[in-house]
Amino acid sequence: MTENEIKIADRIKELLSESLGIDADVLTYEIPLFGDEIGLDSIDSMEIIACIDDEYGVSMNGVGKEPFYNVESLAKYVAANIG
Amino acid sequence: MTENKNRCVVTGIGMLNAIGNNVDECWDSAVSAVSGIKEVKSVNSEGCYANLAAEVENSTLDDAKNASDMDRVSKLCVKAATEALSDSGIDMAREDSTRVGVIMGSCVGGVVSIENYYRNGESASDVTKMPISAIANMVAQECGAGGVVTNVANACAAGTISIAYACDLIRAGVGDVFVAGGADAFASVPYAGFISLHALDAQPCSPFNRCSGITLGEGSGAVIVESYEHAVARNAKIYCEVLGSGISSDAHHITAPRPDGEGQMNAIRRALANSGLEPKDIGYINAHGTGTAKNDEAEFLSLHTIFDETNDNLSVSSTKSMVGHCLGAAGAIEAVYAIKALTENKIPPTVGYKDEDMDRLHERAGKIDFRANVAIDKELTHVMNNSFAFGGNNASIIFSKEAGDVKIPEAKDFEPVYITGLGIVSPIGNGIENYIEKNKSGYRPTEASVHSTVDRTDYDACRLKMAFYRKLDTFSQLQAVSGMEALADAKLEINDQNATDVGIVVGTADGPISTVCDFQKDLIEKGNSAGSAFKFPNTVYNAAGGYLSICSGIKGYNVTVTNGFQSGISSIAYAYNVIGQGQEKIVLATGTDENSEIITELYGKLGCVEGNTDGAYANGNGFVLGDGSTTLVLESKSSADARGAECYAKVSGYGMTHACVKFGTVSGSEQALCDAVSIALKSAGLGIEDVDAVVGFGNGMEAFTRLEIGAYKNAFGEEKLKTLPVHTVKEVMGECRAASSAMSAAHAALMLSGKLDAEQNAYMYDGEGMKACSVNTEKYRHILVTSCAAGGSCCAVVIDKI
Numbered sequence: 001m002t003e004n005e006i007k008i009a010d011r012i013k014e015l016l017s018e019s020l021g022i023d024a025d026v027l028t029y030e031i032p033l034f035g036d037e038i039g040l041d042s043i044d045s046m047e048i049i050a051c052i053d054d055e056y057g058v059s060m061n062g063v064g065k066e067p068f069y070n071v072e073s074l075a076k077y078v079a080a081n082i083g
Numbered sequence: 084m085t086e087n088k089n090r091c092v093v094t095g096i097g098m099l100n101a102i103g104n105n106v107d108e109c110w111d112s113a114v115s116a117v118s119g120i121k122e123v124k125s126v127n128s129e130g131c132y133a134n135l136a137a138e139v140e141n142s143t144l145d146d147a148k149n150a151s152d153m154d155r156v157s158k159l160c161v162k163a164a165t166e167a168l169s170d171s172g173i174d175m176a177r178e179d180s181t182r183v184g185v186i187m188g189s190c191v192g193g194v195v196s197i198e199n200y201y202r203n204g205e206s207a208s209d210v211t212k213m214p215i216s217a218i219a220n221m222v223a224q225e226c227g228a229g230g231v232v233t234n235v236a237n238a239c240a241a242g243t244i245s246i247a248y249a250c251d252l253i254r255a256g257v258g259d260v261f262v263a264g265g266a267d268a269f270a271s272v273p274y275a276g277f278i279s280l281h282a283l284d285a286q287p288c289s290p291f292n293r294c295s296g297i298t299l300g301e302g303s304g305a306v307i308v309e310s311y312e313h314a315v316a317r318n319a320k321i322y323c324e325v326l327g328s329g330i331s332s333d334a335h336h337i338t339a340p341r342p343d344g345e346g347q348m349n350a351i352r353r354a355l356a357n358s359g360l361e362p363k364d365i366g367y368i369n370a371h372g373t374g375t376a377k378n379d380e381a382e383f384l385s386l387h388t389i390f391d392e393t394n395d396n397l398s399v400s401s402t403k404s405m406v407g408h409c410l411g412a413a414g415a416i417e418a419v420y421a422i423k424a425l426t427e428n429k430i431p432p433t434v435g436y437k438d439e440d441m442d443r444l445h446e447r448a449g450k451i452d453f454r455a456n457v458a459i460d461k462e463l464t465h466v467m468n469n470s471f472a473f474g475g476n477n478a479s480i481i482f483s484k485e486a487g488d489v490k491i492p493e494a495k496d497f498e499p500v501y502i503t504g505l506g507i508v509s510p511i512g513n514g515i516e517n518y519i520e521k522n523k524s525g526y527r528p529t530e531a532s533v534h535s536t537v538d539r540t541d542y543d544a545c546r547l548k549m550a551f552y553r554k555l556d557t558f559s560q561l562q563a564v565s566g567m568e569a570l571a572d573a574k575l576e577i578n579d580q581n582a583t584d585v586g587i588v589v590g591t592a593d594g595p596i597s598t599v600c601d602f603q604k605d606l607i608e609k610g611n612s613a614g615s616a617f618k619f620p621n622t623v624y625n626a627a628g629g630y631l632s633i634c635s636g637i638k639g640y641n642v643t644v645t646n647g648f649q650s651g652i653s654s655i656a657y658a659y660n661v662i663g664q665g666q667e668k669i670v671l672a673t674g675t676d677e678n679s680e681i682i683t684e685l686y687g688k689l690g691c692v693e694g695n696t697d698g699a700y701a702n703g704n705g706f707v708l709g710d711g712s713t714t715l716v717l718e719s720k721s722s723a724d725a726r727g728a729e730c731y732a733k734v735s736g737y738g739m740t741h742a743c744v745k746f747g748t749v750s751g752s753e754q755a756l757c758d759a760v761s762i763a764l765k766s767a768g769l770g771i772e773d774v775d776a777v778v779g780f781g782n783g784m785e786a787f788t789r790l791e792i793g794a795y796k797n798a799f800g801e802e803k804l805k806t807l808p809v810h811t812v813k814e815v816m817g818e819c820r821a822a823s824s825a826m827s828a829a830h831a832a833l834m835l836s837g838k839l840d841a842e843q844n845a846y847m848y849d850g851e852g853m854k855a856c857s858v859n860t861e862k863y864r865h866i867l868v869t870s871c872a873a874g875g876s877c878c879a880v881v882i883d884k885i
Contacts, residue, residue: 020617021553023539039550043280047617 001029001072002079008056009075015051016071020044029072040068048074056082085326085359085489090311091250093322093482095171097163097264098419100302100406101137105166109406109416110423113431114458118405120287120298126271130612133283137300137407138269149224152746154193154212157221159412160266163303164222171307172319173260180229181740181758184258186249187219187234188241188265190411190473190623194272197596197603207688211747214593215411215624216646220746220874222262222305229755230258232741232876233646233653236594236624239371240330240472241265242304242414244642247328247480248657249308255494255660257739259313264415266303272599272622273299273410275606275614280338288374288408289435290401291383291453292444297373300407304415306422311486323425325480326465326487327357330666332632332641333475334582337554337620339377340471344385346638349583350477351389351469353666358465358481359488363393365481366463367430369421371471372401373408378471383447391450398452398461400433414470414478421468422482428462430454473620474629476641494766497663499735501885502832503728504573504716506565508535509816509826510709513564515572515838522839526815528707531694532683533817535711537564545571547634555621555630556598558677561822562589562627563634565712566671570635573716573728575669577636584722586640586667587628590654590674592647592820592872594624597679627675639667647872648780650674651713651824652880656737658717659880668722671714674825678710689747691784699781699811700791700846700853706782709817713825715832731832735769735865735881738762742875749790749873756794756877760867763879767865771799774807775863776834778827780870781811781846781853782818790871792848801850808845808858810834824870824878831866831882 017024033040049060058081067077101119103109119137128134144158192215200209215234223232235245242265249261277283284296333346436455465483510533511521545567599622625643651674658670693705742755812826833839841861846853864884871877
């Protein structure tokens with residue numbers, strides 16, 4: 001990740017910890033968000049979309065699954081689409 | 084045939100919803116296929132994809148005598164209750180008030196007042212209107228009930244479970260007459276919540292048809308249920324019999340029903356079996372029929388699976404298509420519709436089908452008459468009402484023109500009920516061993532507001548994974564940990580063989596009010612289109628019981644009762660009844676309450692949060708506010724014996740009463756508490772001379788101290804009281820509301836089992852006040868556990884040595 005992407009990824013980690021109750025020490029850049037350990041579901045993805053929109057003004061409505069894979073892919077999507 | 088002493092009958096009905104202000108109007112509109120679904124008026128729908136609701140238009144809601152003390156939900160409830168009482172012709176002046184109770188269901192309680200609190204100056208007067216607890220208290224005040232008064236908070240199944248519980252209490256001999264039902268008001272919290280879940284239909288909901296979401300409604304329903312013998316003795320008009328009910332949990336998902344319909348079918352089959360009926364006997368079902376794809380598909384499956392084989396004459400409809408989904412009122416409103424259908428021999432329709440929908444309906448309906456668009460005359464004998472709620476709670480109840488074949492043991496024939504496991508989450512730490520250590524150490528809290536903590540160590544010990552517990556709010560997390568701890572302590576593994584033999588009764592004073600307030604504050608800041616789909620499922624009071632069912636696999640009875648601090652022991656009384664009446668072998672009875680910044684602020688508004696160092700029976704202005712969760716595993720003797728369970732103690736009886744004092748206060752409840760003690764002792768076959776000790780509810784606040792002393796003087800006499808040790812757990816853990824009242828029972832069980840040191844701190848009355856002392860508890864055999872809610876509801880439970 002670039003320096004900017006890392007900055008965004010760290011903020012996304014904070015947001016996901018706060019809004020989705022994920023233990024901060026478990027939430028690495030790489031861990032799959034929809035895997036067994038964190039276990040996000042469709043309701044959680046709506047929450048992520050709202051958080052990213054609030055924080056960065058980036059709409060992820062209707063975006064495919066790939067950017068939601070982990071914190072790194074979310075950060076890269078935000079970095080690429082931020083206004 | 085059901086023996087007369089086991090017969091419960093409906094002698095009065097009341098109802099209010101978007102298509103009528105009383106039963107006659109609501110019924111006439113329904114059978115004329117009138118829909119009350121319109122554009123929303125009372126909440127802001129800006130930016131929301133759906134803007135329909137079925138709101139009540141009634142200009143007389145403020146006519147109730149205590150209207151200024153009530154949230155809209157209580158006003159709605161009192162309206163239906165008053166109609167039902169008047170319809171029943173009961174003259175309260177001629178009734179023994181301790182035999183008259185109120186059980187009311189609600190999902191969201193006083194959310195209108197929560198919004199008003201945050202929008203209009205955070206006034207203390209809104210605080211006592213917020214909890215669901217207030218609703219039954221307001222109805223009790225209206226009618227002068229002095230018996231069992233409580234609220235069932237099982238979301239969309241609450242109204243149905245309330246009626247079922249009232250009948251169970253009548254059959255247990257606890258009361259003669261109950262006002263039972265439910266109420267909910269339309270408000271921002273449920274509206275924005277269902278918007279966030281994308282569960283609202285943008286068009287009027289279309290159950291069993293388009294199935295693209297719900298439309299919210301509001302209103303209330305009330306029935307007067309009465310023992311047959313009592314109704315006949317006063318020459319009452321009898322609408323119908325209430326036969327058996329069935330209550331189950333899904334152990335599946337916090338908002339979605341099981342796709343295989345297992346939990347729904349368990350509830351329906353239990354209701355049939357408890358009524359002595361077969362599937363072929365049911366002529367009409369008022370279905371849950373919300374209009375969501377998941378509910379309707381599961382319900383189609385459940386009904387076809389149970390009824391298709393033997394029933395060629397079944398009609399089904401969803402009145403939600405006209406009155407919307409009234410949440411905690413739904414079961415009660417639909418019960419009244421089912422009763423009217425039965426007595427009028429007429430089936431109200433599901434509205435909203437277009438010509439082009441009919442082929443699809445016929446295909447999905449099969450041989451069942453899913454009554455579309457127009458009412459039909461039909462001779463009916465037995466009708467059923469089904470409700471399936473958030474949290475995976477299912478309830479089914481049967482009304483009939485015949486007496487059925489209800490076989491429920493009388494209270495005197497109840498099997499003994501043992502306490503076989505404990506789970507403790509408290510501000511002084513978690514687990515039984517920790518509690519025993521802290522009890523030895525003489526620990527006292529040093530702050531005015533104290534908190535329980537659950538962390539990774541607790542979750543790991545309970546084998547709870549982050550993917551599960553991260554979804555829970557603090558209230559549900561406290562409950563999940565204490566519940567799983569209690570199961571482990573009881574050495575009870577839930578598996579396919581025993582899952583339906585185990586139930587849950589959660590008691591809570593304030594439920595998830597903190598989460599509701601948090602959700603509401605977000606709405607005020609960001610608008611109703613921006614509610615959190617993550618938080619919303621946790622705003623229902625029964626989320627904690629639902630999550631416990633999911634993580635433990637428990638599929639039996641599942642109810643959440645809420646009526647102030649005493650909820651933690653009234654849950655034990657409830658569970659004792661469920662086991663005694665043979666509904667379950669094992670029930671987890673709990674007391675759970677959360678203390679957050681929001682809760683401390685709300686209790687602070689009432690002026691009762693205060694560090695107190697003068698002891699439990701001081702004359703302070705407040706108490707140390709705490710939180711936590713206590714779970715007791717209650718188990719029938721035969722079940723405990725069969726699996727060689729270690730037993731702490733035995734639950735031998737209970738008494739529940741109510742004083743019609745102002746909600747939020749206790750002063751004036753002395754006689755009610757005294758009566759609760761007397762009834763509890765009588766039900767346990769004991770006299771006052773048999774009581775070795777009391778575990779009371781002293782929290783340092785003067786009003787509670789005066790209440791306890793006054794009540795015990797009346798109950799035991801001053802001489803006995805001077806030698807009667809009174810223990811309290813609140814001096815150590817703080818006023819943890821339902822958690823500390825359940826802990827009082829756990830403390831009694833720990834003393835009786837010899838797990839605590841024999842020498843224990845206690846208080847003794849010296850003619851002037853309660854004085855601290857140390858007592859030897861080795862010879863204790865019978866302990867009375869007491870509690871009282873701010874609002875006058877009192878409970879006493881007898882715990883005996885085995």
